[in-house]
Amino acid sequence: MKAGGPDEGFVVWMTGLPASGKSTLSKLLEKELRERHGRRVEVLDGDEVRKGLSRDLGLSKEDREEHARRVSYVAKVLARNGVVAIVALISPYRRSRVEAEETVGADRFVEVYVRAPLSVCEMRDPKGLYAKARRGEITNMTGIQGPYEEPTGPDLVVDTSEAAPEECVEELVSGLRRLGKLQKP
Ligand SMILES: Nc1ncnc2c1ncn2[C@@H]1O[C@H](COP(=O)(O)OP(=O)(O)O)[C@@H](O)[C@H]1O
Ligand SMILES: [Mg+2]
Incomplete structure (x- = not known):
């Protein structure tokens, strides 16, 4: 099977500010791809990975760079075994993110x-983290004390x-179809 073909594994790398909706959309997309597209799916959520790996x-x-490096590696091994890894x-x-794309391979990587x-x-x-950061109770909060470099x-x-x-997930699914990652309906 050709890499990047409609039954191949790939990585959906969701980047964005805290509370932008990455976890919410990951879970919804996971359900959609599993139930409607019959795909094997794994979500690698940064907060969950921080509890273990x-x-x-x-x-x-x-440390943030190392965290992304570890997640990239796991995503890569999942994707090459036919799984859709949602990060x-x-x-x-x-x-x-450039390193992640290099690790996974550009043909399997969707930013x-x-x-x-x-x-x-x-x-x-939703987690009260911005409020804590504003009160100075946490430092290094992305968007407040820490940078967020927007994707170019x-x-x-x-x-x-x-x-x-739900609308955002529909957009994602049509985007993935356009990119040739999912079968057309
Ligand atoms: N279109 C949307 N997509 C995703 N989340 C949304 C959207 N509109 C509102 N929200 C809300 O925004 C919050 C996003 O939180 P979360 O998914 O935990 O963000 P992140 O994982 O990026 O930190 C949730 O409370 C969610 O209900
Ligand atoms: Mg999250």
Whole structure:
């Protein structure tokens, strides 16, 4: 089977600010791809990976880069075995995302920018982290004390401040079809 063909594994790398909607969209996309497309799917959520594989890592630039490196490796081995690996990771540094694409291989890598203005993310604040960062109780919060380098040429962009999660997932599925990663209906 040709790499990048419609039954091949691939990586959906979701990058975006905290609370932009990466975890929400990952879970919905997982369900959609499993139930409607019969695909094997694994979600690698940054917060979950930090409880295990990356539990020794903090929030410095070096540690965030190492975290992304580990997730890239796992995503790569899943994808080459036919799994759709959905990665939900802030991955604030452009260099990490370029490295991830190199690790996985460009033909299997789909970079998705989960976009929402900082003001919207901060208003959502589902985990109260922005509030903590504003109070100085946490440091290195991406978007407040830490940088977020926007993707320059993502394969797909979803604007989560403009549409409901279900609509964003529909957009993602049609985007993946357009990119030849999923069968046309
Ligand atoms: N279109 C959308 N897509 C994703 N999440 C959305 C959307 N609209 C509103 N939300 C809300 O925004 C929040 C996003 O949180 P989460 O998915 O945990 O973000 P992240 O994983 O990027 O930190 C959730 O409370 C979710 O319900
Ligand atoms: Mg999340």
